[in-house]
Amino acid sequence: MATKKQEAEPTTNFSKYIRWFWMLFTAGVLAVVFIFLLASWGAFGEMPDHTVLENPRTNLATEIISSDGQTLGKFYFNDNRTPVGYEDLPQDLVNALIATEDARFEQHSGVDAIGTLRAVVKLGSGGGASTISQQLAKQLFHGEGSKNIVERILQKVKEWIIAIRLERQYTKEEIIAQYFNIYDFLNNADGIRSAARIYFGKEPKDLTLKESAMLVGMFKNSALYNPLRNAEGVKNRRNTVLSQMEKYGYITETVKDSLQKTELDVKYTPESHREGIATYFRGYLDSFMKEWIKDNPKPDGTKWNLYNDGLKIYTTIDSRMQQYAEDAVQKHMAKLQKEFFHQNTPDRNPTAPFLDLSKEEIDALLRNSMRQSERWRHMKYDLGKSNKEIEESFQKPIQMSVFAWKEGKPSEIDTIMKPIDSIRYYKTFLRTGMMSMDPQTGHVKAWVGGMNYRHFQYDMVKQGKRQVGSTFKPFVYATAVDQLHLSPCDEFPNTPFCIEKDKYGNIEDWCPKNSDGKYGGNLTLKNALANSVNTVTARLMDKVGPETVIELVDKLGVDSEIPPVPSIALGTADLSVYEMVGAYSTFANKGVYTKPVMVTTIEDKNGTILYQFKPETRDVVGEETAYVTVKLLEGVTRGGSGTRLRGNWGVNNQVYKEVITGYPYEFENPIAGKTGTTQNQSDGWFMGMVPNLVTGVWVGGEDRSVHFRTITYGQGATMALPIWGMYMKSCYADETLNISKADFEAPENLSIRVDCDSPADNDNVIQEEKETPDDLEF
Structure with a gap:
């Protein structure tokens, strides 16, 4: 027969285990809370404060706007980003993002507890747990994750804290808009506005359902899912987005099935300083703005950055008239140049393209042009080459792309040519200038x-x-x-x-x-x-x-x-x-x-007027x-x-x-x-x-x-x-x-x-x- 002491021992041991469990659990919770507190205090690296959250540090391209409200081009170094508001995003684009990236976006406050628990239990095999707010926090404030497990955990903690702060600072709509504006879609397509213009030649508000699905699909990895290099992969990813939209009731199965059979229909429209409309005007404007910036500092005395501060330059150029002018120049110059080439064949003009010049005069002219070339300047002042070395380099054939008219349109020809011959080649082309x-x-x-x-x-x-x-x-x-x-x-x-x-x-x-x-x-x-x-x-x-x-x-x-x-x-x-x-x-x-x-x-990025022209007449x-x-x-x-x-x-x-x-x-x-x-x-x-x-x-x-x-x-x-x-x-x-x-x-x-x-x-x-x-x- 067991004694009272023997009967009490199991109960005592079990109580001890319970106490230890709760002590460890409480310590764990306190440790987690302490880690979050330390992170929020900046112990693991700088954390954004209220003012930084209000004005995230993102580089914004300067936008050049025509008199009829069209974007003529932009000034930027690395980030061709022009933000748009939530009201400028089509509903299909927003729905595609939520269905694919964060189905419970409207219910959580920055961190999705259900998604996080699922990720922990399945060790990430069931999909990630990052909400749209967390992904925005990651892109705005700490970038790609570290490979070190400890650092990665600390980054995740910071990401959660920032996401919660973003949810308190902004509305859901503002977070959606920021997320679209911050993402890099590659090929100078920084943010949704540049992406819509570059991949489809239109503004975001004009994107169709399947176009929206393609761009949202690129959020997974724009380097891998890029329509210029991996059209088939992008199409498959787009179809996954459409399936997610059907799963959560944003589109019907019939719509999903019909759109999944279509091609991407990308209309690649690159945006660079040397391409697009009004390129020569933009070249003039670059000089104009640099002079204006010299004489007009910011209120704090620092200089405006033409390429990062998101200025808006409203111009008098009418995009329709500009296009008509460029079309007229292109059509006529192609035909006129064809006739010029016809008249300056070696049989008709042995000194082509020059007339009334001797060989000595032509050689002198080419030498002068050689010394005024960018190649000469680079080799002379950047590389420190002697005149003899530079002149010899002009006689060595190299690979280059040269201008040519092809079927009445400007084109390029890849060729191997001596730089001195390329100078003579370019002199065969008639030039033009036009202003209205x-x-x-x-x-x-x-x-x-x-x-x-x-x-x-x-x-x-x-x-x-x-x-x-x-x-x-x-x-x-x-x-x-x-x-x-x-x-x-x-x-x-x-x-x-x-x-x-x-x-x-x-x-x-x-x-x-x-x-x-x-x-x-x-x-x-x-x-x-x-x-x-x-x-x-x-x-x-x-x-x-x-x-x-x-x-x-x-x-x-x-x-x-x-x-x-x-x-x-x-x-x-x-x-x-x-x-x-x-x-x-x-x-x-x-x-x-x-x-x-x-x-x-x-204007600055907030719409504050910095300059307004005053007519000069006499x-x-x-x-x-x-x-x-x-x-x-x-x-x-x-x-x-x-x-x-x-x-x-x-x-x-x-x-x-x-x-x-x-x-x-x-x-x-x-x-x-x-x-x-x-x-x-x-x-x-x-x-x-x-x-x-x-x-x-x-x-x-x-x-x-x-x-x-x-x-x-x-x-x-x-x-x-x-x-x-x-x-x-x-x-x-x-x-x-x-x-x-x-x-x-x-x-x-x-x-x-x-x-x-x-x-x-x-x-x-x-x-x-x-x-x-x-x-x-x-």
């Missing part, structure tokens, strides 16, 4: 500095300056009208004329000749300008003097230095497209010069003088070198059919314009104006020795005018732009006669328009 502006506001609507920014980075809108030819003549005429009160109907002799030496500081007599070699009789100023008659322009220059013309041109916004000699009347000065458009706009704006505007507003000539000048320029498109803008001029001429793009234009509305062609056809210009839009176009070679041999192709009416014509046809076809077809407004009490009754108004057709294809044989 509202003359009343000064807002620049389109800016095309070249054909392809990746290969031709020199901007021919503002950087490049070339001889302007006859497009300078309206400045002489405007000066004469302003100073002498002349009328377009006044007549001048079309006879040889000289300005004697020393009269205006010129060292010898200046006796310009007419380009067609024809003289005799009298011409009205209207006909003389329409046909670019040099003798009449010289007579006007003699009456007003170079200094007076330069004074007017200076007021018209031309900053380039112009020598005070009579020959400037024929366009010997080198000016930019930017200067010319600003100057011509003064005539369309009733004599008031408005400085071209490209940036209207700059009165230059009277309204009457401006109107008379416009009427003179209208004559160019009615009976002069701009006639091909009307009707079917030249339709029977096969040369023009093949080379002039977009013809016939058949404009019937008032157009004021002027063509320009420089000596040897090195430069072709066209300046065209309607009441609310002024556009300038230049086309030519990089070097003046690169040009067409004859004026049939080398004149401004063939090289530059077609770009203007195609651009304006597109602008008029887009009725949302409201481009004017009205008459230029006449001033009240007009005292100068502008409507000439002479039948000669439309009788004079310039000789350069009459040349035939036979002139091209050489």
Whole structure:
């Protein structure tokens, strides 16, 4: 029979075990609590405080926004990130994320207890337990996990604490938006907005269900599930997301099954500094912003970072007009270049692409270009190579990608070529510059500095300056009208004329000749300008003097230095497209010069306005003088070198059919314009104006020795005018732009006669328009 002592021993031992269990359990709980407390106090590494949680440190790209609300491009180093709000996310995208990553997102407060317990019991084999809030915490504040188990556990603790704090700091919607904004989808697709634009060419709000599913599927591992490298894997992952959405009732089984059979339909639209729309304008804007940042520090005295601070730059560029301009340039330059190559085969021109140069002159030109190249600069100053070593490197074939026109579109060719040969190769391409502006506001609507920014980075809108030819003549005429009160109907002799030496500081007599070699009789100023008659322009220059013309041109916004000699009347000065458009706009704006505007507003990432432009205007000539000048320029498109803008001029001429793009234009509305062609056809210009839009176009070679041999192709009416014509046809076809077809407004009490009754108004057709294809044989 057991004693009382023996009966008590098991009970005592069991109680002891119970006490030890609860002691250990309590100690464990306290230890866990203590670890969490230590982590929250920063004992295991810095933890974000309230202010950091409110403003997470993420690099935000600076966004360039067009006047019609489209993103033209961005400035960024590594992070092409532009955040969007929850309201900009389609519901399918949100549902796909919750169904795939965190089905109980709406029920937990940062940590999913059920998911965590499942992960612990199954040792992670049943799936991870990280909530969307935890994943956001991980990406915002501590990145990838450590391989060390202890460090990994401590990181997980920190992740839980931050997730709970995020849930207290933000709404569920804000956490969703932040998660989409922070993720790197690769290929410069940082955040959902960049991802939607780069992979599908659209804004996030426009994503379809299957597109949303694909992007959410990339959250698992964007390096592995990337549509550019692993389309099949991405499709399978997308289908998994669709299955999850069906599982949790967001879509029906029928919808799931139908979408799983579809292709990805990715529309890869890369966003980089050298690709996309308005690349040359963005190049200009980069310089503009760096200058602005120098003079405008942050409130705390530090400098703004163009690439990380998430600024918003609101520009005057209209994305529709910009696209029309780029399309016109591309279409015409491809055809014009084809003809240039045809005329510069080795048989036709042994010194191609150069004309009128000896071998010694060509070698000197290439050597000079070699020393100005980026390759020379890099080897000389970055690598410290000697001149001899650098010159030898230019003679060694290397692998490179070079520009080429392919089926009328810019393309690249992978080849092996000597760097010196590549310099000569690039000189075979004609260049172009184009700018379009509202003359009343000064807002620049389109800016095309070249054909392809990746290969031709020199901007021919503002950087490049070339001889302007006859497009300078309206400045002489405007000066004469302003100073002498002349009328377009006044007549001048079309006879040889000289300005004697020393009269205006010129060292010898200046006796310009007419380009067609024809003289005799009298011409009205209207006909003389329409046909670019040099003798009449010289007579006007003699009456007003170079200094007076330069004074007017200076007021018209031309900053380039112009020598005070009579020959400037024929366009010997080198000016930019930017200067010319600003100057011509003064005539369309009733004599008031408005400085071209490209940036209207700059905001920080919170929408605070940092800069707002103030119009810069000044009165230059009277309204009457401006109107008379416009009427003179209208004559160019009615009976002069701009006639091909009307009707079917030249339709029977096969040369023009093949080379002039977009013809016939058949404009019937008032157009004021002027063509320009420089000596040897090195430069072709066209300046065209309607009441609310002024556009300038230049086309030519990089070097003046690169040009067409004859004026049939080398004149401004063939090289530059077609770009203007195609651009304006597109602008008029887009009725949302409201481009004017009205008459230029006449001033009240007009005292100068502008409507000439002479039948000669439309009788004079310039000789350069009459040349035939036979002139091209050489």
